[in-house]
Amino acid sequence: MAFSQRFIEVxxxxxxxxxxGSGEPLLYLHGANGAPAVLPFMEKLAQRFDVLVxxxxxxGASDEPEWLENMHDLAYFYLDVLKSLELRGVHLxxxxxxxxxxxxxxVRDASRLKSLxxxxxxGISVPGVSPGDVFLWSPDELARNLFxxxxxxxxxxxxxxxxxxxDVSLKxxxxxxxxxxxxxxxxxxxxxxxxxxxxxxxxxxGEADKILPVAYAGEFKRLMPGxxxxxxxxxxxxPQTERPEEFCDIVTRFTGMG
Amino acid sequence: xPYADLDLKAGREHGTVWVNLPNSNFDPxxxxxxxxxxxxxxxxxxxxxxxxxxxxxxxxxxxxxxxxPIVTASALARRTSRAKIAxxxxxxxxxxxxxxxAEEHAMIDVISGGRLISGFxxxxxxxxxxxxxxxxxxxxxxxxxxxxxxxxxxxxxPFAFQGRHYNVQYVNLWPRPYQKPHPPIWxxxxxxxxxxDWAAHPDRRYTYLQTxxxxxxxxxxxxxxxxxxxxxxxxxxxxxxxxxxxxxxxxSDEAAQAEAKPHFEAFRNVFLKMPVEMLxxxxxxxxxxxxxxxxxxxxxxxxxxxEKSIELGLIICGSPAxxxxxxxxxxxxxxxxxxxxxxxxGTLPADLTRRNMELFAREVMPAVKQLTSSDKPRSxxxxxxx
Numbered sequence: 001m002a003f004s005q006r007f008i009e010v011x012x013x014x015x016x017x018x019x020x021g022s023g024e025p026l027l028y029l030h031g032a033n034g035a036p037a038v039l040p041f042m043e044k045l046a047q048r049f050d051v052l053v054x055x056x057x058x059x060g061a062s063d064e065p066e067w068l069e070n071m072h073d074l075a076y077f078y079l080d081v082l083k084s085l086e087l088r089g090v091h092l093x094x095x096x097x098x099x100x101x102x103x104x105x106x107v108r109d110a111s112r113l114k115s116l117x118x119x120x121x122x123g124i125s126v127p128g129v130s131p132g133d134v135f136l137w138s139p140d141e142l143a144r145n146l147f148x149x150x151x152x153x154x155x156x157x158x159x160x161x162x163x164x165x166x167d168v169s170l171k172x173x174x175x176x177x178x179x180x181x182x183x184x185x186x187x188x189x190x191x192x193x194x195x196x197x198x199x200x201x202x203x204x205x206g207e208a209d210k211i212l213p214v215a216y217a218g219e220f221k222r223l224m225p226g227x228x229x230x231x232x233x234x235x236x237x238x239p240q241t242e243r244p245e246e247f248c249d250i251v252t253r254f255t256g257m258g
Numbered sequence: 259x260p261y262a263d264l265d266l267k268a269g270r271e272h273g274t275v276w277v278n279l280p281n282s283n284f285d286p287x288x289x290x291x292x293x294x295x296x297x298x299x300x301x302x303x304x305x306x307x308x309x310x311x312x313x314x315x316x317x318x319x320x321x322x323x324x325x326x327p328i329v330t331a332s333a334l335a336r337r338t339s340r341a342k343i344a345x346x347x348x349x350x351x352x353x354x355x356x357x358x359x360a361e362e363h364a365m366i367d368v369i370s371g372g373r374l375i376s377g378f379x380x381x382x383x384x385x386x387x388x389x390x391x392x393x394x395x396x397x398x399x400x401x402x403x404x405x406x407x408x409x410x411x412x413x414x415x416p417f418a419f420q421g422r423h424y425n426v427q428y429v430n431l432w433p434r435p436y437q438k439p440h441p442p443i444w445x446x447x448x449x450x451x452x453x454x455d456w457a458a459h460p461d462r463r464y465t466y467l468q469t470x471x472x473x474x475x476x477x478x479x480x481x482x483x484x485x486x487x488x489x490x491x492x493x494x495x496x497x498x499x500x501x502x503x504x505x506x507x508x509x510s511d512e513a514a515q516a517e518a519k520p521h522f523e524a525f526r527n528v529f530l531k532m533p534v535e536m537l538x539x540x541x542x543x544x545x546x547x548x549x550x551x552x553x554x555x556x557x558x559x560x561x562x563x564x565e566k567s568i569e570l571g572l573i574i575c576g577s578p579a580x581x582x583x584x585x586x587x588x589x590x591x592x593x594x595x596x597x598x599x600x601x602x603x604g605t606l607p608a609d610l611t612r613r614n615m616e617l618f619a620r621e622v623m624p625a626v627k628q629l630t631s632s633d634k635p636r637s638x639x640x641x642x643x644x
Contacts, residue, residue, distance in 0.1 A: 177393060181392040
C-alpha cells in the first residue's frame, strides 16, 4: 500500500504527514522516537483504514513552534488538525507519548473520534511503579530496553548514525524533554478527567515493557473501567513493531473492521 | 568541597559519583570532619592574604558537599573580616523561587558589610536529572530569575513582577543589599557563546569566569568575551575576566607532581566523570554545542593523567618558580583580571592542602598580583569549580 507524503500547515505550524490506504480514518500518534518511516504495521493497517501518520510539531521534518510548551498545546493542535482535515469518526491510535496525547485530546473533545487504541500509553503516574529513565540511558541501553527480542535491539543499535539521523534524534529528544521531563511523562491532572473519554478504549501493553511497566495497565483499568485491556506476552514497549500481525489484528477486531 | 573520603573504587565502578551513586557511600561522621576541615582551610585563606574566598553549589554528588553555598558563605561571613566572599554561584533555575536567592545573598552582603560577590549559574546538566527541573526551560528560567533578583535588589519596593516562570505580587526585599547598586555579579561558565553575549552586554558587564577547561579553551573564550565587548562598542576591563584553575605547588616540580598526581587524577577521572546523557540533558545546551561535545567525546570523557593535564593547562603544578612562570605566560595570553585558585581538589588531604595554600600565598601570589600595576589581578582561594 503506497503512502503519500506532504506538508500541511495548521496553527501556523507545518507538519510532515504521511497518508495511505482507504476506509475509516485512523490517525497514528507516534511516541518519543518519532515516525521517520512507513513501518510494516502501518502498511497492514492501510489495507483496512485511511491511515494518517503525522510527525508531531517538534519532531522529524515538522516545524518546532515556539508555542509548544506542554502536552496540552499539542492536544489542542491535533484537535485543530482533525478539524482542518475535516476528519470525523477517527480511530486514534497512540503509542507511549502518543497514547498520552490521544487521551489529552479525548478528554477535551471526542466529537470527531470513534475509538482510542492506546499502546503502552504514558500520561499518568502509578504509585510505587518507576518508569524507565529514557533521558539517562545511553542510546544502546534505550534500544535494549525497548524490545523483548534482543535481536530487534541489536538491529536498532547496528543502524549507522548519519548526520541527518543525529539531527532528527536530537530534535525529537529535545521535544520529548520539553513535553515530558517534569512531571516525568505524565500530567498529574489528567487522571481526574479520564471519565470524559466517551468513545470505546482499547489498551494494549507488552508484558515485558521496561519503559512503562505493565502495572500501568492495571491503573488505567481502574481509572477507565470501561476500557478493554490486552496484554501481549513476550513483548516490549512497542507491540506495533515487535508483533505487527498480532497488533493489527487487535486494532481491526476492536474497531469492528476485522 | 569533595567528599574526599569516598571509596574511589566504588565511585569508579559505579561509573559516576553524580545523581545516583547511593548515599550509603556518605558517612556523616567523616562528613563532619571534612566540613570543618574545609571551612578552616577557607578561613585560613583570609589569613594568607587571598583577596576572596570562593564557594559553589552542587547537588547530590560526592564531587561537592555544598548543595547550599549559602550555608558555607554565611559561616565565612562571620569568621572573616576582610576577604570578599564569592558565591560561584547560586544555580538560579534549580530554585523554586529566585526571591529566596535575592534575600539570602542580600543577607550575606549586609552581614559581611558588603563583602559579597554574587555568582549566578544554571547548575550543571546532572542537576536537572536530580531536581527534575526541565532543562529545555533552563535558559529562560535563568534569565527571568536574574531579572527578578536584580530588580529586587535595586528597585524600590513593593512592585509587581510578571514573568513566564515567576509571578510575584509584592517584590519588597528586606534586607536590601549593602553594596550599591548591588553586589558584583560574576558568571562562572564552562564556555558558551550565548552566555558570553549575555554577560558582556553593556547593561551588565558581568565578570566572566571560565572554569576548569584546558588553557587554550580558556584563552579562546576570554578572547571571545573581549571581542564581544568590542562588538558592543566598549573595551573590556581585565577585571571582567576570570579563570578558575587548580594549582598545586611544592618544593620542586618533581615533588609537586608526585604529591598531586593521585589526588588530581581522582578529581578528574572519578569525581568529574559522568556519561554524556547525564552531563548534557536535552535543551541544557544548543544542539550544535551538544554535537560538538559528542564529537570530542573521547577527549572529554576519557581518563587523563596529571602530566597530560599540566600540558593542557588543566592544572598548574610544579615548584613556585614554575607556577610563577606558567601564570605569567598565561596572563600575557589571556589578561585575566581574576584568578581563582583551587588549592584543594579530589582527595588532596589536609596537610598537603594547607602547605599548597601557604606556599602559593607566599611565593606565587605576590608575583601574580604584580603582573600589572594598572589592573591588579585578584587571587581567590576556593573549593569551587564547574
